[in-house]
Amino acid sequence: xxxxxxPGRGHVAQGQLPEELKLVVDKHVAYIQSLDTRRDELExxxxxxxxxGGIYWGLTALxxxxxxxxxxxxxxxxxxxSCLHESGGFGAAPGHDAHILxxxxxxxxxxxxxxxxxxxxxxxxGKEKIAKFIANLxxxxxxxxxxxxxxxxxxxxxxxxYTLSLLGYMPHQRPDEPPIxxxxxxxxxxxxxxxxxxxxxxxxxxxxxxxxxxxxxGALTVAGELDSYLGEEGKDRLGAWLSExxxxxxxxxxxxxxxxxxxxxxxxxxxxxxxxxxHWLDKExxxxxxxxxxxxxEGGIADxxxxxxxxxxxxxxxxxxxxxxxxxxxxxxxx
Amino acid sequence: MPDHAEDEAKYYDDPEWADIExxxxxxxxPNPLAAIAYTDEYAEAMAYLRTxxxxxxxxxxxxxxxxxxxxxxxxxxxxxxxxxxxxxxxHADLHKELEWLNETASQYQKNYQIWHHRQLIVSRLCPDxxxxxxxxxxxxxxxxxxxxxxxxxxxxFVASMFDKDAKNYHVWSxxxxxxxxxxxxxxxxxxxxxxxxxxxxRNNSAWNHRWYVVNGKEGSEGVKEEKxxxxxxxxxxxQIRLAPQNQSPWNYLRGILRKANLRFSTVQDFxxxxxxxxxxxxxxxxxxxxxxxxxxIYAVDEGRNEQAKRCLLLLKDKYDPxxxxxxxxxxxxxxxxxxxxIDSHLPEHETxxxxxxxxx
Numbered sequence: 071x072x073x074x075x076x077p078g079r080g081h082v083a084q085g086q087l088p089e090e091l092k093l094v095v096d097k098h099v100a101y102i103q104s105l106d107t108r109r110d111e112l113e114x115x116x117x118x119x120x121x122x123g124g125i126y127w128g129l130t131a132l133x134x135x136x137x138x139x140x141x142x143x144x145x146x147x148x149x150x151x152s153c154l155h156e157s158g159g160f161g162a163a164p165g166h167d168a169h170i171l172x173x174x175x176x177x178x179x180x181x182x183x184x185x186x187x188x189x190x191x192x193x194x195x196g197k198e199k200i201a202k203f204i205a206n207l208x209x210x211x212x213x214x215x216x217x218x219x220x221x222x223x224x225x226x227x228x229x230x231x232y233t234l235s236l237l238g239y240m241p242h243q244r245p246d247e248p249p250i251x252x253x254x255x256x257x258x259x260x261x262x263x264x265x266x267x268x269x270x271x272x273x274x275x276x277x278x279x280x281x282x283x284x285x286x287x288g289a290l291t292v293a294g295e296l297d298s299y300l301g302e303e304g305k306d307r308l309g310a311w312l313s314e315x316x317x318x319x320x321x322x323x324x325x326x327x328x329x330x331x332x333x334x335x336x337x338x339x340x341x342x343x344x345x346x347x348x349h350w351l352d353k354e355x356x357x358x359x360x361x362x363x364x365x366x367x368e369g370g371i372a373d374x375x376x377x378x379x380x381x382x383x384x385x386x387x388x389x390x391x392x393x394x395x396x397x398x399x400x401x402x403x404x405x
Numbered sequence: 406m407p408d409h410a411e412d413e414a415k416y417y418d419d420p421e422w423a424d425i426e427x428x429x430x431x432x433x434x435p436n437p438l439a440a441i442a443y444t445d446e447y448a449e450a451m452a453y454l455r456t457x458x459x460x461x462x463x464x465x466x467x468x469x470x471x472x473x474x475x476x477x478x479x480x481x482x483x484x485x486x487x488x489x490x491x492x493x494x495x496h497a498d499l500h501k502e503l504e505w506l507n508e509t510a511s512q513y514q515k516n517y518q519i520w521h522h523r524q525l526i527v528s529r530l531c532p533d534x535x536x537x538x539x540x541x542x543x544x545x546x547x548x549x550x551x552x553x554x555x556x557x558x559x560x561x562f563v564a565s566m567f568d569k570d571a572k573n574y575h576v577w578s579x580x581x582x583x584x585x586x587x588x589x590x591x592x593x594x595x596x597x598x599x600x601x602x603x604x605x606x607r608n609n610s611a612w613n614h615r616w617y618v619v620n621g622k623e624g625s626e627g628v629k630e631e632k633x634x635x636x637x638x639x640x641x642x643x644q645i646r647l648a649p650q651n652q653s654p655w656n657y658l659r660g661i662l663r664k665a666n667l668r669f670s671t672v673q674d675f676x677x678x679x680x681x682x683x684x685x686x687x688x689x690x691x692x693x694x695x696x697x698x699x700x701x702i703y704a705v706d707e708g709r710n711e712q713a714k715r716c717l718l719l720l721k722d723k724y725d726p727x728x729x730x731x732x733x734x735x736x737x738x739x740x741x742x743x744x745x746x747i748d749s750h751l752p753e754h755e756t757x758x759x760x761x762x763x764x765x
Contacts, residue, residue: 119481165428165455167483219486221521266616266660275621276578277613313731314652320727326652327607328572350731 073117073124074108078365078379080332080372091361093396094369098384099137101369102128105381106141121163122153124381126175129182131385134392134400138182147185150176151192158199159217169217170207173200174229177236201239204230205250212255224263224272227256228285231292232405242294257295260286268307280315280324283308284337287344291405296344309347312338320355321374331373332363332383335390340404343393353394360387415446415473416453421466427452428459450474458487463494476509485518489525499530507562511569520575524582531555534587556587564597571601577610581617590625594618599640606644612653616660628661637661642675649679649692659698669702676702682715693724700735710743 078101082091105128117124125146132140152164153176159168160176177200180186189196207215207230213222214230234240234251241249262274263286269278270286287308290296300308315322315338321330322338335356342348364371364387370379371387392402416422427449450473457467471488474481492502506523513519531550560583566576584594595618601611619637620627628634638661644654662669679695682688690696696716703713714736721732 117480119483219483221486265613266620266664267656271613272574272578273581275581275617277574277610279574310731311656313728316727318727325572326609326656328609347731347734350728350734352727352729355727 073105073120073381075378075380076370078368078370078372080363080365080375080377080379082362082375083366086366091358093361093388093391093398094364094366095135095137095398097366097369098364098371098388099132099135099140099369101365101379102132102381102384103140118163119166121166122150122160122172122175122179123162125149126179127381127385129179131381131388133182134385134388134402136398136400143183146179146183147188150179150185151188154189154193154196158193158196158201158203160200167217168203170204170214170226170229170233171216173204174233177233181236197237197239201234201237201250204233205239208251208256210255212252212257212259214256222273224260224270224282224285224289227259228289228292231256231289235292240292253293257290257293257299260289261299268304268311277325278311280312280322280334280337280341283312283341287341288405291344300345305345305347309342309345309350312342313347313350316351316356320352320357320359322351322356329374330359332360332371332390333373333386335360336386336393339390339393340402343404348393351394357391357394357396360390363387416449416470422453425453425456428455447474447477450477454484454487458483463491465495467491468495468497472505479513479516479518482518485522489522492526493529499526502526503558510562510566514566514570514573517575520579524579527555527559527583528586531587552587556583556589556592559583560589560593560597567601571605571608572610574610577614580614581621584618584621590618590622602644606648607651607653609653612657616657620664628665634661634665634667638672645675645679645692649695652694655692655694655698668705669698670706672698673702680716682712682719688719690719690724693720696720696724704739704742710739713739 105124125141129138129141129146132138149164150160153160153162153166153172155161155168157168158173159170160173161168162172166172180189186197193199204214207217207226209215209222212227213224214226215222216226230251231240231253235243238244239250241247241251241253259274260270263270263272263276263282265271265275265278267278269280270283271277271279272282276282287296290299314326315324315334317323317330319330321332322334323330324334324337339348339351339356342350360371362375363373363377363383365379368379370381371384372379373383388399389402392399393404416425416427450470453470454474457470468488468491471484471491474484475488478484491497492499503523503526506519506526510519531552534552560580563576563580563583566573570576583589595615598611598615598618601608602615605611619633626633628637638658641654641658641661645651645658658672659669661667662671676695676699679692680688680690680699682690696719700713700716700720703709703716717732717736717739721729721736725732
């Protein structure tokens with residue numbers, strides 16, 4: 071799965087009026103399918119350390135576009151399982167070290183392709199092993215490291231919680247068993263990343279950033295603490311900050327006075343959805359913006375009009391459209 | 406796996422590496438999703454790297470190898486982490502490492518790994534700045550690290566990175582770490598944020614850093630302390646006057662008032678400087694943020710709910726229409742408090758001369 075950019079570029083076809091813009095589903099599906107064939111490009115293997123990410127993004131987009139079988143299931147199962155380590159963690163590609171992010175993506179892929187039986191065949195008690203791999207990465211202060219090397223980041227914390235939730239190993243899903251992770255410590259760390267402007271950063275004191283808002287709000291949602299922590303007032307303040315991300319073009323940015331980027335359609339949109347304030351965005355303008363970022367001839371979506379497309383922006387553009395209810399796009403769970 | 410041309414192989418032909426049988430990429434199966442094509446040079450270096458990592462070899466030649474891989478693919482995060490381990494295990498000259506990082510920094514601006522790597526190196530050079538092992542002033546033989554010199558070099562380097570991209574998230578995070586680790590709260594950081602804001606008053610990262618420097622020190626009161634608060638409010642007002650339509654200082658101002666538990670109404674007259682609705686010739690609004698804050702100020706005072714409503718309607722229909730639904734929500738909240746029906750449209754005479762929203 072190539073994570074390389076292009077070949078298409080976001081643009082509006084010659085002579086097409088704004089109101090005529092529509093999502094070119096078939097072209098996007100073909101684009102995603104073609105990514106696996108572009109192996110002569112340098113970027114294909116330079117992005118090997120993200121490979122399973124690319125697959126996850128491509129597959130998610132296909133599911134949302136209503137074509138979940140466009141990538142052959144057997145190939146996916148085999149590839150994902152070839153990234154599995156004895157420890158229960160998954161790497162980004164065969165031979166790559168296990169990491170919490172890629173473990174999360176792998177579990178999501180297995181969930182989408184219904185591959186847990188195959189997992190069990192390869193590794194008995196697989197789900198539990200994966201859960202334990204994740205649990206072992208929690209630090210005393212509640213944060214999660216990505217892997218044995220110890221870097222921490224709120225993205226890893228969110229990965230940990232949503233993955234455990236998908237596996238059914240969050241403490242609240244197993245109330246009769248001792249908890250394998252310390253959820254209160256984790257959420258305490260998230261709360262420490264809550265800033266004076268109502269947003270969340272990557273670490274305590276770090277600038278509020280839409281991507282981090284998503285991971286923090288997502289983590290609180292999975293942990294079931296969103297309402298109790300933010301309350302209506304907190305949601306109002308955060309929602310106000312998030313709604314300010316929308317600029318005149320209809321697109322969204324990640325922080326005040328920064329450029330718009332289609333992927334924020336997801337980070338900002340999903341965050342707003344989780345706090346029940348998605349309607350604070352101008353959905354029509356956002357839709358028009360996303361559609362202007364797609365390449366209507368070659369498929370794929372770019373970060374903004376005129377730039378080259380790639381699979382990362384494709385999935386987040388489509389997911390953004392899903393959130394605002396674009397017809398024909400499947401429903402997505404914000405958390 | 407394509408065969409290397411003999412003359413292209415760098416490690417394969419190198420007698421220094423003759424003892425290594427490189428581990429090839431594992432996924433050689435017929436599955437099209439898994440097979441990966443390489444360019445020869447990168448493939449070769451990666452094969453050797455995989456091998457030495459599997460053997461946990463930490464030697465000088467591995468330093469050269471990791472550098473090679475980094476230069477071809479700086480986004481590969483594991484190679485950075487392994488390099489750090491090798492640097493420490495071989496007691497390599499960490500000052501030289503910093504110099505190399507400085508030289509190559511401009512190529513790696515968007516790279517997160519390089520900043521984490523830098524943090525590991527600097528932490529290792531000076532794990533505990535407060536300890537007796539750290540000296541101040543020029544080092545003498547047998548002394549510990551010259552902390553002042555290290556800090557000066559780091560902050561200066563960080564400043565030069567900001568010259569290239571003043572909003573680089575990773576670089577600001579690193580600077581925050583420097584402040585925390587070396588206790589730089591009173592050592593020129595405030596002045597640094599002021600200079601950054603002076604360069605670009607819309608640099609949200611600089612505003613965030615200022616908040617951190619003022620309020621982030623453990624045990625400090627920050628803006629709860631009157632002197633600090635007065636200084637910060639004065640600073641913020643000055644910056645708002647330079648560019649009234651700018652999210653950052655208004656968020657900062659609200660942050661100060663909230664933390665210090667002050668009523669928003671203390672800045673009412675200031676807001677009116679940018680949003681004067683009392684003039685007979687028409688609204689004099691050149692900051693939607695001022696209008697927003699005025700709406701909040703009027704909303705808590707029962708006698709002035711109509712004024713609050715007016716502000717919100719202006720924002721919804723004229724000055725910030727893309728967030729119409731948000732302003733509608735604020736109107737509904739106001740309505741709940743007022744207990745009366747809300748007419749959520751501007752009176753006709755106000756819509757006649759609708760111009761585009763205040764330019765951002």
